Amino acid sequence: MSGLPRGGAAIAGVACSDLGAVAAQMSPIDLMAQGIARALDDCGLRLADVDGLFCATTQARTSAMSLAEYLGLPDAYTDSTIVGGSSFEVHVAHALAAIDAGLCSVAAIAYGSTQRTVGRKQASVREYNPYETPFRPFLPATAYALAASRHMHQFGTTREHLAEVAVAARAWAQRNPAAWDRRPLAIADVLSARKVSDPFTVRDCCLVTDGGGALIVVAPERARALRRKPVYVLGCGQSITHASISSMPDLTVTGAVASGAAAYRMAKLAPREIGLAMLYDAFTINTILFLEDLGFCPKGEGGRFVAGGAIAPGGRLAVNTNGGGLSFCHPGMYGLFLLIEAVQQLRGEAGERQVPGIHTAIAHGNGGVLSAQATTILGTAEAL
Numbered sequence: 001m002s003g004l005p006r007g008g009a010a011i012a013g014v015a016c017s018d019l020g021a022v023a024a025q026m027s028p029i030d031l032m033a034q035g036i037a038r039a040l041d042d043c044g045l046r047l048a049d050v051d052g053l054f055c056a057t058t059q060a061r062t063s064a065m066s067l068a069e070y071l072g073l074p075d076a077y078t079d080s081t082i083v084g085g086s087s088f089e090v091h092v093a094h095a096l097a098a099i100d101a102g103l104c105s106v107a108a109i110a111y112g113s114t115q116r117t118v119g120r121k122q123a124s125v126r127e128y129n130p131y132e133t134p135f136r137p138f139l140p141a142t143a144y145a146l147a148a149s150r151h152m153h154q155f156g157t158t159r160e161h162l163a164e165v166a167v168a169a170r171a172w173a174q175r176n177p178a179a180w181d182r183r184p185l186a187i188a189d190v191l192s193a194r195k196v197s198d199p200f201t202v203r204d205c206c207l208v209t210d211g212g213g214a215l216i217v218v219a220p221e222r223a224r225a226l227r228r229k230p231v232y233v234l235g236c237g238q239s240i241t242h243a244s245i246s247s248m249p250d251l252t253v254t255g256a257v258a259s260g261a262a263a264y265r266m267a268k269l270a271p272r273e274i275g276l277a278m279l280y281d282a283f284t285i286n287t288i289l290f291l292e293d294l295g296f297c298p299k300g301e302g303g304r305f306v307a308g309g310a311i312a313p314g315g316r317l318a319v320n321t322n323g324g325g326l327s328f329c330h331p332g333m334y335g336l337f338l339l340i341e342a343v344q345q346l347r348g349e350a351g352e353r354q355v356p357g358i359h360t361a362i363a364h365g366n367g368g369v370l371s372a373q374a375t376t377i378l379g380t381a382e383a384l
Contacts, residue, residue, distance in 0.1 A: 006266055007384050009096040009107075010223035010230035013043030013216035014340045019329050020180050021116050022210040028059045029066050031112030031212030036071070039214040044227035045106060047071060050216075052104030054091040056082040057112055058332060067110065077104040083240065084367020085280055087111075088215075088336040089374035093236035095217040105218065112212030113331035132246055138197050140282070141205055143245035143369035145197040148285035150251040152199065154300065157288065159199055161303030163190035165284040166203050166326050168312035173323025175313065175353035180207050181327045204284040206330035213336050215343070231343045232384060234269065234360070235377035237262025245369040252300075255373035256293035256364060263362070263375040264295070271295035274377070275358030276345050277317060278338035280366035281324040287311070290364050291319075294375070318355040321345060335365030339376065346380050359383045 015038030017031040032055055040047060053076045055063045064080035079094050081087060088109055095107035126139060137143065151157045167187055173179035185203065193201035223230035239255030239262075242248045264270060271294060279290040288302030296317060297305040305311075311319035322328045322341040329337065342361040344350050359382040365374045 004093065004096055004236060004266060005100055006234055006268065007220060007232045009099050009217050010220045010232045011215050011339070011343050011378070012218050012223040012226045012228060012230060013039040013045065014343045015039040015042050015213055016178070016337070016340060017112060017212040019178060019211040020209050022114060024117070026114060028057045028112035028114055028212065029063070029070050031114070032067055032110035032214065033070055035110050035112070035212050035214035036108045039108070039216045042228060043216050045216060049106045050076065050108050052077040052095065052098055052107035054079045054095055054107055054109040055111065056080055056087040056091070056333065059113060083372035085282065085333040085335045086238070086365030086367040086372045086374035087333060088339060089363060089365035089376045090238055092215070092217065092233060092339065092376050093238065096233050096236065099217065099219055105222070107217040108214055109217060109336070110212065110214040111333060111336045113333065114210045115332045116208050116210045129244055132244055140369050141197040141200060144283040144285055145200050146245060147251045147289070147370060148199055148283070151285060151288065154252055155303065157303035159191055160187055161288065161307060162199070162204055162284040163187040164306045164309070165281065165287045165311070166190045168306065168309065168315070169281060169320050169324040169326040171312045172321050172353055173327035176323050176328060179323040179328045180209055200283065206282045206325035206334070207327070209329045209331050211329045211331040213340055215336070215339055229347045229380065231346045231378050231380065233376065234379045234383060235263035235265070235267025236375065237266070238372070238374040240372045242371050243368060248370060252289070254289050254293050254370050256290050256375065259373040259375040260294040260364070263377045267377040269360060269377060274360050274362050275318070276321065276342060276355055276361035277319045278342045278361060278363045279319060280334055280338060280364060281320055281326050282330065282334065282366065284326070286366060287319065289370070294362065294364060313353070321350065321353045321355060335374070338363040338365060342378050346378060
């Protein structure tokens, strides 16, 4: 992402669409449009102002085409890059570049999914892989379980360490009235839950929900004239290391090492200067891997880093304050929700879960089976 201007764009509006289990007959494009309408209202812009559409979903092969038709924006600049759940962090970088190049001035980044309503098999058809499919892996859980097993073997990470991630996410979710699952959760509950793919139980795995939302990205000077406190894009980075888990170079090291380094370099910040970490937690091992690879702790120390409630409310580092994909929502591609929560936290609008006094946040997206990593660093005016 070299060449992109630090702070060259700002997120002016954010909103979730309906979440959880949406109304019958709603489509992913309905949810995208709903999210855009709400995000425009959040910042005080109109649909007629939008001249850039960035979107991705597994349920619409030509989502940008469908969204442009739905919204009546035939001349909008479009980008439907799809690299799994990290697509929306990539879209932020692309929107920044497009605004800087004059290709658009008001970029709407949107997502929608009805995977809970229509069923996951209909929402996301898995491609045949001649190297893995014959062995009938239960994907994606089996792929992440493989990484977790290797991390446990290599570094002494325990099942209790993994469970700490789920328990912390639930503790944050209990402060979020929009979270799908707010029931009490203890480490013993995680360990004794139904097994999914060893070493994971169902509580180590993300939710299956419907949902969507949108971001509105504009030039900094325009953002400062709008309704909400601007949140600036300080750094971006991405890395694709593999597609299939059997081709991952090292099961304990993700592309977040490279994407994070690029984002920190552009943002001119270090991990110790980040006030909030929003990390894509499709599975409990993700949070541990990304804490390591983004520099919050040394490689192999992630399990010990999260122990004792360290990433729960009141802990040493605020992580996944909305409840994450483990307890807030997970419609299949979760990266947009990381950005929405980061913006709301930086604007001081997170209510009971608000992290006090923060001016920087990292939103790290993950796509595929630890395949596509994308990092976005955001900040308030004080961080510019």
